[in-house]
Each structure stands twice: as structure tokens, then as C-alpha cells.
Amino acid sequence: MTYTVVFMVMLMGTVAWWLVKQTLNQEPWSAADGDPDSVRSEGVRSSTTAAPLPPKKLALGVFLAVATTLFALFISAYSIRMEYGDWRPMPEPTILWVNSGILILSSLFLQYAWTSAKRENMDAVRVGVAGGGVLAVAFIIGQLMAWSQLSDSGYLVSGNPANAFFYMLTGVHGLHLLGGLIALSKSVRRVWGTSDMATLQLGTELCAVYWHYLLAIWVILFGFMLST
Amino acid sequence: MSDVAHDAIDFAPPVEVEEEELYHAKTWLGRYVFSQDAKVIAIQYSCTAIAIGVVALGLSLLMRLQLGFPNEFELIDPSNYLQFVTMHGMIMVIYLLTALFLGGFGNYLIPLMVGARDMVFPYVNMISFWVYFVAVLVLVASFFVPGGSTGAGWTLYPPQAISPGTPGATWGILLMLVSLVLFIIGFTMGGLNYVVTVLQARTRGMSLMRLPLTIWGIFMATVLALLAFPALFVSAIMMILDLMLGTSFFMPAMVSLGDQTAYDGGSPILFQHLFWFFGHPEVYIVALPAFGIVSDLLSTHARKAIFGYRMMVWAIVAIGALSFIVWAHHMYVSGMNPYFGFFFATTTLIIAVPTAIKVYNWVLTLWRGNIRLNVPMLFAIGFIFTFINGGLTGLFLGNVTVDLPLSDTYFVIAHFHMVMAVSPILVVFGAIYHWYPKITGRMLDETLGKIHFWMTFLGTYAIYYPMHYLGFEGLPRRYFSYGDTDFMSASSQDLNAAITVAAFFVAFAQLFFFYNLFVSYFRGKESGPNPWEATTLEWQTPHTPPKHGNFDELPLVYRWAYDYSLPGAVADFIPQNVPPSEVEMIKEGSGDEQTS
Numbered sequence: 001m002t003y004t005v006v007f008m009v010m011l012m013g014t015v016a017w018w019l020v021k022q023t024l025n026q027e028p029w030s031a032a033d034g035d036p037d038s039v040r041s042e043g044v045r046s047s048t049t050a051a052p053l054p055p056k057k058l059a060l061g062v063f064l065a066v067a068t069t070l071f072a073l074f075i076s077a078y079s080i081r082m083e084y085g086d087w088r089p090m091p092e093p094t095i096l097w098v099n100s101g102i103l104i105l106s107s108l109f110l111q112y113a114w115t116s117a118k119r120e121n122m123d124a125v126r127v128g129v130a131g132g133g134v135l136a137v138a139f140i141i142g143q144l145m146a147w148s149q150l151s152d153s154g155y156l157v158s159g160n161p162a163n164a165f166f167y168m169l170t171g172v173h174g175l176h177l178l179g180g181l182i183a184l185s186k187s188v189r190r191v192w193g194t195s196d197m198a199t200l201q202l203g204t205e206l207c208a209v210y211w212h213y214l215l216a217i218w219v220i221l222f223g224f225m226l227s228t
Numbered sequence: 229m230s231d232v233a234h235d236a237i238d239f240a241p242p243v244e245v246e247e248e249e250l251y252h253a254k255t256w257l258g259r260y261v262f263s264q265d266a267k268v269i270a271i272q273y274s275c276t277a278i279a280i281g282v283v284a285l286g287l288s289l290l291m292r293l294q295l296g297f298p299n300e301f302e303l304i305d306p307s308n309y310l311q312f313v314t315m316h317g318m319i320m321v322i323y324l325l326t327a328l329f330l331g332g333f334g335n336y337l338i339p340l341m342v343g344a345r346d347m348v349f350p351y352v353n354m355i356s357f358w359v360y361f362v363a364v365l366v367l368v369a370s371f372f373v374p375g376g377s378t379g380a381g382w383t384l385y386p387p388q389a390i391s392p393g394t395p396g397a398t399w400g401i402l403l404m405l406v407s408l409v410l411f412i413i414g415f416t417m418g419g420l421n422y423v424v425t426v427l428q429a430r431t432r433g434m435s436l437m438r439l440p441l442t443i444w445g446i447f448m449a450t451v452l453a454l455l456a457f458p459a460l461f462v463s464a465i466m467m468i469l470d471l472m473l474g475t476s477f478f479m480p481a482m483v484s485l486g487d488q489t490a491y492d493g494g495s496p497i498l499f500q501h502l503f504w505f506f507g508h509p510e511v512y513i514v515a516l517p518a519f520g521i522v523s524d525l526l527s528t529h530a531r532k533a534i535f536g537y538r539m540m541v542w543a544i545v546a547i548g549a550l551s552f553i554v555w556a557h558h559m560y561v562s563g564m565n566p567y568f569g570f571f572f573a574t575t576t577l578i579i580a581v582p583t584a585i586k587v588y589n590w591v592l593t594l595w596r597g598n599i600r601l602n603v604p605m606l607f608a609i610g611f612i613f614t615f616i617n618g619g620l621t622g623l624f625l626g627n628v629t630v631d632l633p634l635s636d637t638y639f640v641i642a643h644f645h646m647v648m649a650v651s652p653i654l655v656v657f658g659a660i661y662h663w664y665p666k667i668t669g670r671m672l673d674e675t676l677g678k679i680h681f682w683m684t685f686l687g688t689y690a691i692y693y694p695m696h697y698l699g700f701e702g703l704p705r706r707y708f709s710y711g712d713t714d715f716m717s718a719s720s721q722d723l724n725a726a727i728t729v730a731a732f733f734v735a736f737a738q739l740f741f742f743y744n745l746f747v748s749y750f751r752g753k754e755s756g757p758n759p760w761e762a763t764t765l766e767w768q769t770p771h772t773p774p775k776h777g778n779f780d781e782l783p784l785v786y787r788w789a790y791d792y793s794l795p796g797a798v799a800d801f802i803p804q805n806v807p808p809s810e811v812e813m814i815k816e817g818s819g820d821e822q823t824s
Contacts, residue, residue, distance in 0.1 A: 001501050001505065004459075004505065005552075005553065008455065008552045008553075009552075009553070011455065012455075012548070012549040012552055013549070015451060015545075015548075015549070016545050016546065016548075016549045019436075019541075019545050020542060020545065022436050022437075023436055023437050023538065023541055023542070026435075026437040026538065027538075028435075028437040028438050028537065028538075028787075028788035029533060029537065029788055029790065052428075053428070055348040055349070055424050055428045055429070058423075058424050058427060058428060059348075059349065059420050059424045062420055062423050062424065062454065063416075063420060065454070065455065066416060066454050066455065066458060069455050069458045069459075070458040070461060070462065073458055073459050073462045073502065073505070074462055077462065077466065077477070077498060077502065080495065080498050080501075081477065081494075081495060081498060084493050084494075084495060085493065086476075086492055086493035157469075157473050157474075157475055158473055158474035158475050158476075158490070161475070161476055161477065161493065161494070164469065164473075164475035164476070164477060168465070168466070168469060168475075172465070
């Protein structure tokens, strides 16, 4: 549980520190606060920044915290279970390296889409979004191929905890990517349909951030699998 | 008066809140069934949760029948008994309390109390309810599958949960786990909404420190739930794989019913860690909204500002943060490194500090208040009693050496029922009596409410107080029947019978409540917009019940939520949206004109 506890202590520490900082110097009961202009604990929607944080961006941030907790728990379980005597490491098929390359490319394409959306270059956004989407699908197909290669060579899910964790972690990661593809398909429809630039920019930004996040998670998971 | 200096750097003008486009349903189905209005979703959540809660209440009565009058009732066999225990616990903790506090009260109160038209993502909010509804249906279905529902205890510990011989070890446990996975997915959608709405959709002037404590409690509980449910999700997924695909995450090598199973080397303790990593914050997921709501009930009905508002907020935050590092105190009996036990006992005792701060502040809020002893207030005060009682036994159980002998006895049942079953339920009742006038526009009947309160409050004490004695005597929990044993006195059976009678008494009392809810909806006294003379924004809506969109024009907030009996003001309460210029002050020198 060490990984989870470290992560949770950091996360809850940040939340608590942030909330206390927001509220530390406040005396909401004092008469001065009867004046609406004396509002100071505005939280994340502070009017001192030029553009307020869009709710969707905040929602993605919160969701990523939830997803990180989920993966931290999986990794904790992984490292605890690994200590037991029956753990037999499984080989990593070469295709996983190819898949990793594909996922990196996919992430780069979406980054390109986001920067192009900021520059309002519609053609480039189309290239980025379509390329990112196709590569993400290719990644998922590649993962399925890795599954079939492994099960063909006798590494079945129930054979050993190492195998079971491999299938489960890649599966959960793949499902998160599939969820991302649903969100991305909305952006794709916007790029080819009519939509205002602001919505498009936000959409591509959120997708790109989510893709980078899933790439980072994949790198960590793959690193764990390689290190055993 | 304004002698508080504001640092120039510190200061930020209040945010202008943009008007959002509201979705307007065109069909009856869209307005009342697949509604995107948080208020309708709240009522859907509440009704579903209460309906399944009544089922769980029925299960507890069946359990009590067996315990009070062993083997008198042939319809209850040992496996049924275990199934009742399991489903009662799971439903009450997750499908009733969590769903009711966050899905029900959260949805109704967050937009109204922060001055928003709706949740920020109404569509996701609607999906959240329907996923929850399907989760409940799957749960109910597990009663009717071959083998019946799971009987593994609400903690679902492997290997027992999925080994042959345990009731519902195939279909029952599978449906239970699937239902939990669905519940978590649905809750996460709702939870994102609650958090983002509180942080982003507050109306102009509603700073974090002007939020009513109800919102603080619900907000922090949502944060906890978002971060704790993944642990249950992970353990559910891994157990489903153990059950369906024969993996050995949790399942050790073992002989079951004379045969060596195919499992090998899994760790049941790993499951316990994951489960309680969720399970302990879950206690506070239920408790924090109750803390918040009860603070507002006490303040409103004592006509007095909540004592130590800032401390109350920090206590909520501190309890939330600490609740993630105490989980292993549920596992002392599983065996652990003594230093581990010492660590978790220490953190457990530390968490009592912010909790005690809250209790003192509630009591000090009542001190010399102008107490109106109406039904919501009775329930709020009842909560303080029950919570202190249950909380103090928690201090005993938090210590390893005390916990070990008591852990598997009725003492623990008494402890957690008082602290996290009866206490939150008393708040739920208080909150329903408090907000029913806003939801329906009619008052609940006061006399029926008082009968309901006294029967419930005294009745639950009659149930759980004697259980402490049973626990001290060593009466083990989870047993179907006790037979003849030396260590148990003969009178313990008499006590068990008395507890069963008390349980039926309390269940009977709930009939007054449901009758009241039903009849008052049609015949209750018209409440008007603000029957309790409360300050928070939900009582200042132009319509009662509030219409779609809540407010005509978004209210401007000038003050915190606790301006009751403000010195010098004529009225004994000043709503949050009243500007200082409109507050009527007592004229100097003219004495005590209309200060009643």
C-alpha cells in the first residue's frame, strides 16, 4: 500500500493545504464582510486571472486524480502480490514496444491538434485529431495482439499472478483509452462540423491532456512489468 | 466597524458569474423521468435509496427475530441469516446512506445553497442517477438468483466469499460485485458534478468561507468518496477475476469441501487492505454530510451563529484528510506488525481531536441560544447524544489491546451502529423535517414528528445500549444461534429478546414518519417560502418549491450563512442575500422597540 499511501498523503495534503490557505485569513462573521467587495476566498475561480477556469477543465483534473488513485491502488496491489513466492515473471512481447511507440505518436498528434487549435489552423487540427484517434485505435488493436500472442504461447490469465496482473492492467488501461476515444469522437464531429473555436480549443486541449496522462500511466505500468 | 485590514495582494473582487444556458425539457418523460434538473434527480435518488433502505430494515428485523427467539421461525435458516446480515450492511452503508446524503441531499442542496441554477453538468448528473438505479436493480436481482444473495458479510472477505459452502458464492457474489462496480461508476459521475459545482458555480459573493457547513460537509465527503471508492472498485474487479477466470489475486491455495482448489498463493490480507482503504473513509463519507447538516439545523433552530465556523470547516477538512491513514484499525485481528498497530492506533486517536472540536462547537452553539424545540431540532440534539456515545466507544476500540477481545463481539455492533448508523439516520430525519417544506411547500405534522422522534431515539438506545453489555460478556457477533455455552449468562438471551422487541418498536415508529410524509404532501399546512426563518439561499427562492432554474435572477451574497440574532439588528435573522444597507437596525436611544 506504500505507493497508494504516498500518493494519497500528497493529494490529501495538497487539498487540505489549499483549502486551509483559501480560508485562513477569513473572518466571514465580521462586519466588514457584509460588503460584497470584501470577498477573498474565491477558490479556483479567482477573478485575478484573466480567464476563469472552465468547469470542464476542473472536472478533468478531478477525474485524473480519481484515475490516478485507481492506478496507484492497482500498482500497490501489484507490488504486494509480487512478494509472494509463486510469482513467475512473464516475458514482454516485442509488440509492446511497438505499441508504446504508437501511443507516443498518438499523444504527439493530439498535442499538435491542441497547439493548432490555439493558432486556429483548422486543417492542422483535423490532421492532429484524426491521426491521434487512428493511432489510439491502432494501440488498442496492438494490445489485443499482444494478448493473443501471450495466450498462444501458454501464458494464460489464470496461470500465474504475473500474467493475471498483466492482462488486468492492460485491460483497465485500454478501457480508459476507449473512454477517451468516445470523448475524442465528439471533438472529431466538431472539427468536421460547424463549431465555434473556443469549444474546439477546449475539446482538443482536454483530449490532449488526457492522452498525455494515459501515456504517462502506460509508461509507469510498462516500467513495472519490465522490472519484474 | 470595519476594522479588518485587507492586504492589497490578498484582495480580489468577487467573481461575476456568467448566466448559463439551461436545458429545458419538452416532454413529460424528460421533465420527470429522464430529468436533468438536479432537484428532480435528488428526489429520484432519495426515493430509490429510501425504498432499498426499507428492504434492509426488513432484513434486520428478520435477523432480530432469529436472535431474540432462536429457532422459533422456520423461514430463517443459517444461510438465510448470513445473507440477511450481508445485505443489510451493504445496503445501509452504500445504497442508502451514501446515495441519500450525496445523491439526494447533495443534488438538492448544492445548487440551491451556493446560488446556482443547476449542477454544472446536468446530463452527466442524469446518467449518474440511472446508473445508480441499475446498480440497485442488480443488487435486488441477487436475492432471486440460484443460491440467493451473498452471505459473506458486508466486507465480502475472500476466500470465504467465493468458496463453495458460503451462501451465494457463485451468482450472489457476482451480482453484488457487479452492482458495486456500477454504483461506483455512477457515483463518480455525480461526484465530479458536486465538486465542480461547489468550486465553480457559486453565485457572486458566495466565497468558500460563506458556504453553509452543509455544503462543506457534502463537498468534503464527495472528495473522500471520489478518492476512496476506487479502492473498492479495484478489489471488486480483482475478485470478479478470481471468481470468473480463476486468477489468484486474493485466493490462497486451499482445500475446499475435501478437494484441492485450483487457486494458489493469493493474499486475503491484500483484499482486506484494499477494502478498508475504502471502508474507513466510507464512514466519513456518511458522517461528514451529517456533521454539516446538523450544524445548520442547530444554528437555525437555536437562532444563533454556529460556534467556531472556521474551526468547523478545518475540522471537516482535517477529518477528511486523516481518514485515509487509519484504515488498518479494522484489521487488528488479522494480525500485523506491532509498530503498524501502534501507528494506526495513534492516527485513530488523533482523528478524535477534530471530531471532538465539532462536538464542543455544537454544544456551544446551543449554549444560551434561543432554542426552538421543533422536530428538526430534536433530531439534531438526539444526534449529538448518540454520536458522543458511539464516538466514545470508538476510542476504546481504536486501541489494539482493547480491540482484540472486543472485535468479534456485540460491542462492535453497538459502537458502529450508534456512530455511523443511528447518528446519520437521525440527521437524515432531521434534514427531511427541515427541508420538506421547501421541497413540497407544505409542513410536516409536528405532533406525528415528535412521536416519531421520541420512539426512534429512545428505541434505538434500547436496542444498542444493552449490546455493549452483551459485548463485554463476550457474545460473538455474526452467529446464527448460541446454543448452550458456559461463558454466557442465561440472562443474555433475555436481553436479546428485549432488544428484538425494541427493534420492532423502532421499525413501527417509522410508520408514523412515512404516514406523515404521505399525508402532509396533500394536507400539510402551507409552509410559505421560509418557515424556519433561515438565512441560507434555498429559503430565499421566489417559488416554493423552487422551479427549474431555482432563482429568477441569481442572488447576490453579502454575508455568511449564520447571521442569527445579530446584535443591533431588528430581525433575528438576516438572509445571505440582504445587502447591509437594507438591514434594519434598532435606532439608538429608542430602547427595545420590537426586538422580540
